[in-house]
Amino acid sequence: MQRFRTLAFAAVLALAAPAASLAAGGGPAPPAQSWSFGGLFGTFDRASAQRGFQVYKEVCAACHAMKQLAYRNLADIGLSDAEIRAIAADIQVTDGPNDEGEMFERPGRPSDRFRSPFPNEKAARAVNNGAYPVDLSLIIKARPHGADYLYALLTGYKDEPPPGVPVMEGMHYNEWFPGHWIAMGRPLNDDQVTFADGTPATTEQMARDVTTFLAWAAEPELEQRRAMGVRAILFLIVLAGMTYGVKRKIWADLKH
Amino acid sequence: MVGLHKSEFKNPVVRWIDQRLPIPSLLQKEYAQFPTPKNFNYFWNFGALAMVNLVIMIVTGIFLAMHYTPHTAYAFDSVERIMRDVNYGWLLRYIHMNGASMFFIVVYIHIFRGLYYGSYKAPRELLWMLGVVILLLMMATAFMGYVLPWGQMSFWGATVITNLFSAIPIVGPDIVVWLWGGFSVDNPTLNRFFSLHYLLPFVIVGVVFLHVVALHITGSNNPLGIEPKGPQDTIPFHPYYTIKDTFGLCIYLIVFAFLVFFAPNFLGHPDNYIPANPLVTPAHIVPEWYFLPFYAILRAVPDKLGGVLLMFGSILILFVLPWLDTSPVRSMRFRPLARPFFWMFVISCVVLGYAGAMPAEGIWVTISRVGTAYYFMYFLVILPLLGKLERPLPLPDSIAAPVLRGGGPIPAGAAAKPMEKA
Numbered sequence: 001m002q003r004f005r006t007l008a009f010a011a012v013l014a015l016a017a018p019a020a021s022l023a024a025g026g027g028p029a030p031p032a033q034s035w036s037f038g039g040l041f042g043t044f045d046r047a048s049a050q051r052g053f054q055v056y057k058e059v060c061a062a063c064h065a066m067k068q069l070a071y072r073n074l075a076d077i078g079l080s081d082a083e084i085r086a087i088a089a090d091i092q093v094t095d096g097p098n099d100e101g102e103m104f105e106r107p108g109r110p111s112d113r114f115r116s117p118f119p120n121e122k123a124a125r126a127v128n129n130g131a132y133p134v135d136l137s138l139i140i141k142a143r144p145h146g147a148d149y150l151y152a153l154l155t156g157y158k159d160e161p162p163p164g165v166p167v168m169e170g171m172h173y174n175e176w177f178p179g180h181w182i183a184m185g186r187p188l189n190d191d192q193v194t195f196a197d198g199t200p201a202t203t204e205q206m207a208r209d210v211t212t213f214l215a216w217a218a219e220p221e222l223e224q225r226r227a228m229g230v231r232a233i234l235f236l237i238v239l240a241g242m243t244y245g246v247k248r249k250i251w252a253d254l255k256h
Numbered sequence: 257m258v259g260l261h262k263s264e265f266k267n268p269v270v271r272w273i274d275q276r277l278p279i280p281s282l283l284q285k286e287y288a289q290f291p292t293p294k295n296f297n298y299f300w301n302f303g304a305l306a307m308v309n310l311v312i313m314i315v316t317g318i319f320l321a322m323h324y325t326p327h328t329a330y331a332f333d334s335v336e337r338i339m340r341d342v343n344y345g346w347l348l349r350y351i352h353m354n355g356a357s358m359f360f361i362v363v364y365i366h367i368f369r370g371l372y373y374g375s376y377k378a379p380r381e382l383l384w385m386l387g388v389v390i391l392l393l394m395m396a397t398a399f400m401g402y403v404l405p406w407g408q409m410s411f412w413g414a415t416v417i418t419n420l421f422s423a424i425p426i427v428g429p430d431i432v433v434w435l436w437g438g439f440s441v442d443n444p445t446l447n448r449f450f451s452l453h454y455l456l457p458f459v460i461v462g463v464v465f466l467h468v469v470a471l472h473i474t475g476s477n478n479p480l481g482i483e484p485k486g487p488q489d490t491i492p493f494h495p496y497y498t499i500k501d502t503f504g505l506c507i508y509l510i511v512f513a514f515l516v517f518f519a520p521n522f523l524g525h526p527d528n529y530i531p532a533n534p535l536v537t538p539a540h541i542v543p544e545w546y547f548l549p550f551y552a553i554l555r556a557v558p559d560k561l562g563g564v565l566l567m568f569g570s571i572l573i574l575f576v577l578p579w580l581d582t583s584p585v586r587s588m589r590f591r592p593l594a595r596p597f598f599w600m601f602v603i604s605c606v607v608l609g610y611a612g613a614m615p616a617e618g619i620w621v622t623i624s625r626v627g628t629a630y631y632f633m634y635f636l637v638i639l640p641l642l643g644k645l646e647r648p649l650p651l652p653d654s655i656a657a658p659v660l661r662g663g664g665p666i667p668a669g670a671a672a673k674p675m676e677k678a
Contacts, residue, residue: 040518068336134530137336141521142529178539218529221339221346228347229517233510240506247499254294254491 030145030152030176033208037147037215041230043223044216049077051195052213055206057087058193060136063128063184065116068137069217072110076220077213084110091115129170131183140211140218147211152176154207157186286472291490292497293478295655299373300476300497301504302366308505309359310464314457316352324404326450328443331406332531350520351512356398357523358512360546363391372598374586375477381578383470388574390463395547395571397456400449402544407528412541414441414449420554423561440534481586482651489655540615548612549605553631555616556624566628573635580635582643585651593646597638604630 036045053074056066071088075081088108093115096103108115117133118124125132140146156175161167171181188203188210195201216222263274263281274280323342325334338345367387370376376384403414418435422428437444475484484490491497515522523545527538543551550567557563573580588595608627614620 068333068340073340138529142526144526146526225346225350225517225520229513232513232517236506236510236513240503240510243499243503243506247503250495250499254496 030148032148033151035147035215036212037222041226043226044077045212046078047197048209048212049216050079050213051197051199051206052209052211052216053077053079054195055188055193055210056136056213059187059206060210061114061117063117063124063133064136065118065133066114066137066217067116067135069114070111071108071114073217073220077216081110088112129183133184136214136217138218140215142218146218147215149176150211150214151207153182154188154210155204287498288492288494290472290493291484291487292476292493293484293489293655294491294496295478295480296476296497296500297479298500298504299365299369300478301501301508302362302369303471304501305362305504305508306359306366307464308508309355309362310457310460313352313355313359314461316348316355317454317457319348320352321454324450326404326447328406328446328532331404331446335405347516350516354512354515354520354523356401356544357546358508358515359394360398362508363394364546367391368602370477371601372588373477373479374481374581374583374588376578377581377584377586378578380470380474380477383467383474384578385575386463386467386470388571390460390467391574392571393456393460393463397453397460398544398546400453400456402528403446403449404453405528406446406532408530408532408536408538409525409528409541411441411532411534412538413543414445416541417543418445420564420567423564425561477586478655479587479589480652480655481590482655485654485656542613545609545613548610549608549627550612552608552612552624553628555612556621556628566632570628570631573632577635577639581639582641583639583646583648584643585648590649590651591642591646592649594639594642597634597642600630601634604634 036042036048056064071084074084074087079087088110091108091112092105093108093112094103095106098104118127121132140150143149153174153176156177158173158175161173161180165173165180167173168181171183172185173180174182188206190203191201193201193206199205219225260275261278261281263271263278265271265274265280270280320338323334323338323345325331335349338349340346342348370384370387399413399417403410418432418441421435422432424431433439435445436442437448478484525542525544542548550570553570554563554567557566583591583594585591588598604627607623608631611620611624611627616624
């Protein structure tokens with residue numbers, strides 16, 4: 001009975017926790033996808049993340065910044081030093097002031113942050129029909145259902161709204177966007193990019209790849225974190241077992 | 257009397273220090289020999305766990321503060337820099353972030369343990385009240401800490417909570433401006449919250465010290481709720497409870513590590529990874545999970561001032577609990593009538609937490625109101641009345657008695673009697 005009560009107590013407290021995550025939800029959950037980085041031990045599929053970077057660079061980056069990332073970070077998803085230098089050198093960065101007090105343009109370096117497409121939010125809104133393309137650095141962590149939501153959003157565009165839903169001028173109908181009308185037009189169309197590794201660039205494939213890339217961008221520490229977690233928890237389980245043995249031994253001399 | 261302390265330590269260095277500053281003697285008396293009831297269950301681990309958790313929070317917090325920038329324009333990015341560029345910064349931050357949740361889990365279990373076993377009753381009233389002070393300080397610290405990353409929930413949580421003070425008649429709006437240091441939550445607010453978030457943990461350390469001193473005067477309560485009658489009822493704290501606490505600590509660290517390494521954002525809110533934007537209000541503003549029951553109480557009342565009063569009242573009522581509970585029997589083990597009411601109280605807290613996470617509309621308002629009503633009824637009506645109406649089970653003669661008999665039936669000789677004078 002005593003044990004049961006202890007368990008009941010623990011169960012009640014354990015039940016209290018999911019209430020918090022429920023609060024984060026809202027709306028129906030997008031279909032769960034199988035991700036290379038999913039589960040407890042998943043890791044980022046490097047090839048997919050690299051293709052995803054290509055999709056970001058050639059499609060998303062036209063409007064969306066990723067200011068938390070630097071080009072040097074791309075080494076994490078397997079790009080070589082030379083590739084990173086080449087990618088960085090493709091952009092022009094305003095630096096300075098120099099010794100004459102002038103600002104000047106120079107090619108990008110691996111240490112530079114990803115170039116933002118717009119100088120500020122007002123400029124971004126001015127050319128995007130008043131909408132602000134959000135920074136994508138943390139998008140997977142900043143949306144309920146993270147990767148599943150983004151994949152559903154990117155593949156959830158409908159040419160026509162369902163019958164009876166009034167059309168909103170300048171907006172696009174998306175099955176998964178909260179409120180359904182999204183300012184961003186369908187960003188991905190079949191064969192929009194050409195993957196160097198020959199992977200067919202279907203909308204689904206591009207959505208999957210760019211989501212993998214953005215998941216890495218949001219949590220670049222994920223693989224190191226999980227690897228360390230496995231070691232930490234195994235160590236703690238062994239330590240707990242040994243401590244319990246010592247506890248039994250010490251308490252053995254008490255008469256009960 | 258002036259003169260050197262009489263030290264019993266053999267080691268010349270320890271002895272030399274002990275004679276002049278008898279901290280070794282104090283530790284020997286209070287942490288090694290300290291007579292402790294021999295019948296603790298694992299719920300008695302949680303005080304020690306809370307202490308460890310406090311240390312973890314302070315240590316990780318100090319290192320985070322070395323890299324954090326308390327400015328509205330830089331706070332969010334500086335946290336991201338900690339996550340991405342500071343060596344093991346993600347580890348520090350995830351430990352600190354989830355450490356706050358672990359701290360509340362541990363402290364809530366510690367409090368419910370006190371409620372179940374009557375640890376707040378004479379002579380431990382002041383010990384209990386100091387604990388309530390610690391809880392209030394923890395809440396203030398956690399709230400201000402959540403504002404620091406300057407995400408959407410940080411900003412809007414701060415706006416909602418500071419605005420509560422505007423419910424105070426006449427001076428309310430002025431107090432809010434004074435708290436903000438301006439006319440909205442802005443840079444001065446963030447600056448002062450950072451300053452106080454760094455200060456309050458050390459105030460907590462001070463009150464924890466008093467909490468422990470008070471504990472060492474009255475001694476610990478135990479699952480039977482009867483005082484130890486002699487040496488046969490107690491064991492020295494070391495090694496028996498040091499090792500038992502260490503084992504509990506390992507289990508606690510496993511749970512903690514699982515959160516940090518495998519589900520670091522499970523208890524958080526996705527909106528806090530969106531930089532604060534005063535022009536965009538999130539669809540649902542919710543506090544961190546550990547405030548949800550109180551948030552539900554706040555929203556259960558249609559009147560703003562009434563809601564604020566009830567919310568603060570729900571914690572302040574704990575201060576007078578030792579005098580609201582009229583039963584002389586401490587442990588619920590011997591209070592058959594009180595026990596179901598206690599578990600309903602636990603359920604009401606969980607239900608309030610759940611309702612606090614839901615939008616304040618429809619059925620959730622009703623549920624919050626029922627939960628709130630029961631929460632206050634438990635303290636104001638049920639506990640005072642039960643003491644008069646209930647016929648407690650007979651208490652055992654001593655802690656050793658039932659322990660030696662393997663917890664079997666209590667002999668007929670053990671007559672029903674209220675708690676011995678302690």
